[in-house]
Amino acid sequence: MVEQQWLDNVHTAEGTVLHERVHAGRSESRGARVILRGVHLRSLELGISGVADCIELTRSPKGVAIPSLEGTWAVHLVEYKHGKVRLETEYEVQLCAQAMCLEHLWSCAIPMGDIYYGSDRRRKQVSFSLELRGLVVQGCQALHELLRAHSLPMPGKRSKCRECSMREVCLPGHLKQSTVYMSELLQVAQGSEADEEDS
Ligand code: SF4
Structure with missing residues (x-):
């Protein structure tokens, strides 16, 4: 982002294909369930924006009002990743950042979401703990400091x-x-x- 550099390799290309496929899927409504795909998100508080792969809404009396839908809904986010199920803190931070954006936009509370791994076709549940939310805030602050200073982070090995x-x-x-x-x-x-x- 600082130097506007980007290179693709087989892993990023596979990820791009997977996300394009997910975002190309149509949003669906099935009775008490609505699935939204490729939803643009942003948070002015965190200073970030992006696209959520999938938001699952389930009709619930304890849920929240959603723009352009009647009734109240429980909100659940799903992020798609290629490869097998594994622990990647970065992915959990990314999903939690999406949840925090949505919480700001829709004035709701989202306690957890899922990461779906394409190779295994399995979901891994992620709880949006205070610790994970803290990592999102720290990450956003660090990112903005780097962008303000036009300074590259040290490459780790x-x-x-x-x-x-x-x-x-x-x-x-x-x-x-x-x-x-x-x-x-x-x-x-x-x-x-x-x-x-x-x-
Ligand atoms: S430090 Fe390693 S993982 Fe991070 S951008 Fe550089 S090469 Fe990639």
Whole structure:
């Protein structure tokens, strides 16, 4: 986002295809159940916007009023991910951020949601705890600080870097080497200047 850089690899391409398929699905209404797909969300409080893959609404007396629907509804979010079921805190933070956007927009409380993993065709339930909500707030604050300062975060060197599409521009683990390289280059330049002065 800071440098407007993006690269795709097979993983991001598969994810894009999955999301396009989900968003292309039509919203449905089946009696006491309504399914909305590809819903645009934003939160002025958090300063973020995005698209929810799927919002499931179930008619409930304890639910909330939803714009353009009659009655009251319980709200449940589902985020689609390709691959097998696994623990990815980033995915849980992303889903919780969607819930917090929707809570601000619809003045409702959303206690939990699901991540659906395409390879396993299984859902993993995510509880929107205070701790997870805290991570969303911290993440948004950190993001805005980076954007304000036009400053790149330090590239970490983690196991997931191996499969990351941004590896070629992020160069994780090379920071020390490039710093050494720059310092050597500076020494060479200073040495050349000194030689010119001597001659
Ligand atoms: S630090 Fe690793 S995972 Fe993060 S963007 Fe760079 S290469 Fe990708």
